[in-house]
Amino acid sequence: MSAMPMRRTWLRSEAFLLAVLVVEIAIFSRTGTQFFSGTNAMEILRLSVEIGLLAVVMTPVVLTGGIDLSVGSLLGLCAVCFGKLWRDGGMPWPAAAGLSLIVGLTAGGLNAALITRLRLPPLIVTLGSLSLFRGLAEALTRGVDNFTGFPPDFLAWGQGYLGGVVPAQAPLWLGVAVGMTLLVHNTVFGRALRAIGHSPEGARHAGIAVERCTAVVYLLSGLAAALAALVYVARVGQAKADAGTGYELLAITAVVLGGTSIFGGTGSVIGTLLGVAALAVLRNGLQLSDQPGELAGILTGALLLVVLTAEVVFKKFSARRRGSSTLPASNSPSNPASS
Amino acid sequence: MKRYGRELSVTASLGALLLLLAVVAPAFFGRQQLLTTLTAAAPVLVVACGMTLVVLTRQIDISVGSQFALCSVAAGLLARAGWPMPAVILAVLAGGALLGAFNGLLVAGLGLPSIVVTLATFVTWRETLRWWREGEFVKDLPDRFQWLGLGQSSGQLFILLAAAAVFALLVYGLRRSAVGRFVYAVGSDREAARLSGIRPEWVTWGTFVTLGALVGVAAVLNAIRFADVDPKTGTGLEMQVVAGVVVGGVAVSGGRGTLWGVLAGVLLLACIAPALVFLKFPPQWEKAIQGAIILVAVAADGSRRARR
């Protein structure tokens, strides 16, 4: 009962998303061949780890009122770096993996520096680094290099199953998810992020190190992209400059679907997890129902609009019934101090 | 002077790039090349003008690429169905306005965040088109389609004039008409606008409709350069346009920016790709350079403001 009104908001969007998920599962269990099975559940889990990692760490970024469009490109860059260090640099894979994480952290640091030091809007900074990181990945490989043939003990992280059932990357994913949930909801840091999201100036006046906290979320985002890159390479077995193209949009979709406000301040990691699940189940279920892939895209967009609209309509509805505790004048979203 | 700092710095960057080209590769200024570069940039500029309106009201539309593809395919299909070209243009313009109106309805009417709404419509329209057309070119277009049947040089002239007309109209409208000021007012302070008797919802909605219509116009201007329509056209257009608008100095927080800056921004970005060919740059560096230019352009402005 740490924050009742906020908790109530989470519960609302989470409950709704959960309902959507149940509906999806109910339908696909009827229409999809082999959909309702433990194996398939594990496959869905396995295939959603990369997007999940990006989305879960995107949540605190969005909570501060920011956005990170560069994660997909950074995933590509880190994958390529990992491949290059391992193959051309002759490094053992754990060392290459460690260095790739540092690359991710550095790239996140570049975003963080531009956003916090120069006070540039995150949307623009990461739009630029989206191009930059992808470009560096292409430049590094001249576009043509494709790193493959990774050692089996590395590939086991993305292709193996623990006890023959649980995908090998699941524990890592679970760890990050739980860690981020605790970080965002149960720590002083998470509270500071919310304050920044609602009002950066207000947070500064309360003695919160706004710049440092903001920088940390972009660093985390870079780190998550690098981690996702490793999982990606281990799963697919190759590292190429185009890895992760478009993942940023999927991650943001999951975050927003999960009820996190794009204006910052409100949202939950649990919601994001449900969002990732709703998207993954939708794709998987449609395919098992022998429906074309385009439909998944169309329904993803539609789902996003339905959920958002429902939220707004519900808010109006409940405000009329229960009586609103919000100010009548504060209907315009607070503007993150940008530009 | 300070107020137009970004416009000047972008224009200066553009000037520097052109100067470099003039020295290293004068062939860039050949008539044919210049015409192609400009006619290719014209549709982008038209969309960017519309995007400027939207960004000025503190919104964004990332579905323009998908709208553009839908409009292009529609133009091709209608022309093939035997519609006269003026009717095709009008229909596509109306169709674009309709798509924009849908986004606008969700954003202005329901108050949903524009970036999310247009992310959703971006995916939905693109996938719908792919499902419907399966990537097939719209072929066998009548002769009156390419260059509107005017022939190449008149057609190119038409495209440039049309884009220039749209640009001039919007520059004039933004500076000299009351609605233009309303757009700035809504982006500057929405509540104050409401209290001044402006209806921000309608202004916002209007900017989305205008953007949609302009996307329709741009789609036609782009499509008539060719003899058939690629349904994948417009992929990545949203990034090009948003980058041009932002590099041109329009603040994403709304209320600030001019179309002249956007013109410079769009031209700068439009020149980079052909310039790299002329400067014999290895192609794999292209994206990195584009990203770096965007970052440097905004960072220069940002550091100037941070120092102030």
Added chain:
Amino acid sequence: MNRFLSLLPALLVLALASVGCKPSAPDTAGAAQTKTGSDAAAPAGGGAGKALTIAFLPKSKGNAYFIAARQGAEQAAKELGIKLLYDGPTEPDPAKQNEIVETWITRGVDVIAAACENREGISTALRKAQSRGIKVVTFDADALPDARSFFVNQATPEGIGNALTDEAARLLNGSGEYAIITASLTAGNMIEWQKAIEKRNAEKYPNLKRVALRPCDDLKDKAFAEATAILNANPNVKLLMNICSPAVPGAAEAVKQAGKAGQVKVIGLGLPNENKRYVKEGVTDTVILWRVVDLGRLTIHVAAATARGELKPGATQFTAGALGSFKVSGDNVLLGEPFKFTKDNIDQFDF
């Protein structure tokens, strides 16, 4: 509140149900609920009583090339009375291909026929499929040999590279500058073709010189802009070689608008329909491609035969029904040489 919450999912049920329950696309030959889970594990030898399910995986959907291949595949499916699944990534993406294969494994299909975006990338998933009793054949672009039974080989990268280079040399009389327009710098098969072209160029035509290589993002409009820039930046370029299909009409349009038709030759890999106009106008000289529809058709025949045990390793000849007889070399079923579409024959083809 509860009433409200339950309302929207209900609407969503309707929306999903309306698309989820009816086979709306023409690619599903039968209703969705025909199969049960036990089929997946059953030996895929398949009696005549049960329709085979063959999953057909293109590199990307919405690409005219694979649509043509799918035409052939559907034709073959009708001939053989099998159920055909067609799905692929919307953009060429090895990770998405893996995802789709994984889902097909879960779903339980009998055969997977895949055009591999990336050899190593997809092989893991295909091996997994084989281990679950699913037969795998590849077409268009191969996987690793141990990840599939047969590869329907329309042309090797060398074959394509050689054909393109030879054609370029023929048109330029063995010497001159040329430029290549590709889809993207990262597209797997195009990288192989580029290498083959470079090799052939170096070995046989010392006077041919490639002066530019530009990506067009698989977009015709961008190919046009790139081609124009190449022509103006390199006035000595006498030939544009386009190794992705949208680039061929794009480059042809650029040459035409530059008024250089005839002076600058245009060749490339592309579909006849997209290029008819330019070939007939004499802007594009040669379009090289195999008969894609036949490729799709043959692939399904090979897939079905593999599943039914009619095509076994060691065979040297394979008869694909009405399509005719094809040579089998090792585990490659050969479609035949690349085909050159020119002014004289292009009207005979419609794909």
Added chain:
Amino acid sequence: MNADPHIERSNLGTPLLRLAGVTKSFGAVRALKGVSFDLRAGEVHALLGENGAGKSTLIKVIAGAHGPDGGELEVFGSRLERLDPGTAHRLGIACIYQQPALFPDLTVAENLGIRLEPSTPWRRIDPTARRGWAEALLQRVGARISPEAEVRSLSMPEQQLVEIACALGAGARVLIMDEPTASLTRREVERLFELVRDLRGQGVGIIYISHRLEEIFALADRVTVLRDGESIDTRPVRDSEGRLQLTESELIQCMVGREIAQLYPAPLRPPGAVAVKLNQVGCTESGVRNVSLEIREGEILGMSGLVGAGRTELARVLFGLTPADSGEIQIGGTAVTIRSPRDAMRHGIAYVPEDRRRHGVILEMPVADNLSLAVLRRLFTGGWLRASTERGMATDLIQRLGVKCAGPQALAGSLSGGNQQKVALGRWLATQPKWLILDEPTQGVDVGAKGEIHKLIRELAGSGLAVLLISSDLPEVIGMSDRIAVMRGGTVVSTLPGGSTAAQVMAAALGQSEEAQ
């Protein structure tokens, strides 16, 4: 636009505006429960009431920003079902809100143009003509502002003058002013009063809202008191011979419906040792230079000065928001470096900022979260939040400060201004500071809450805190301070003893030497 303020004198005395039984609810909150009100031409009608009494809602109804739920609304003799801002504007109702509703990105002329030129969207703008009449209007209100200046660059009083110019230009027959003097200096207030009297003379009806009762007596013809969304009473201020008919305490009692404590409580203890010493502190960026000061334990140092004299800027320097680049700050006898708010907090400094809604509290967060925001690290060692600890702390503070809210989980935005201010103050009390900087702590706070906040400040000083009280409310500075520092041009020009007169303080603020008087 064509301003024609010369209303026929015959209109004088007829009601411009009449409201009867107007109600308005937001959700379950009934902001107006039945308000009757009328405004005659050529009068200044003051609207009084505590915050939350419904004044803001009422003027928004009149200005068309909110549609009423029920009741009658009559404008210039004709009944209206509802009003939107555009219509109100056309009818000649102008409203100057507390926060000027101007567009920061546009120039003054453009701002005036948006409201004064015909509202048809599709018309051409003539910038030259616009500049001309904008300049004329600005001159009429005595503002020395360029029409080409961006509003962003104007000070608060300048922005207010633009608003007034706007109302003038619109030929407003009804002018609503919501606390127009809140951020004005005395001289600016005088000029404003002149303007208001001038407008009254021209037959404009003025609705005037202020918490400063002395202004009401100086300016108003009639007073209507609102309490809890109802109009309690409407009375003339003077009788026909010009004698005052009301007393301050009568009004206050009418507003709060009860007796309130003395507005300025007496000091509880004499000042102790020097707690804070500033030595030639300066900051180029914010224009603060060579500030030297001493504050003792338990002392309230009032800080007066004109707007723009650098008072808030100094506070921001001391709190590390714009760090000092010269001079020395000593706390408890040792020199300290303050480069960020965190540094400041480490040294026991607390700063309750001027702009409550933007800086003081975070409106979208619950009261409890707001109260704990500055002490998160101390409250939760190890960084883990514990709901019960937070709730306990918040409940304590809420009780101690007498914050009226639905509970620790109520959103700060749902509280009235005075209670928000208490939360902002409470957040810093939780840090157990040694030195408290208060920047306009009672601005926009109603009388009842004002007295409570003053009492609280006294108690805090009594417990040994050094308090720096920045305020533009002269009686407050004089009534509360042990000593008064006066700033001008970014530096402290003089320090006056407690009990100085308003005239002495003003003289120092304006830079007139006492000899010259």
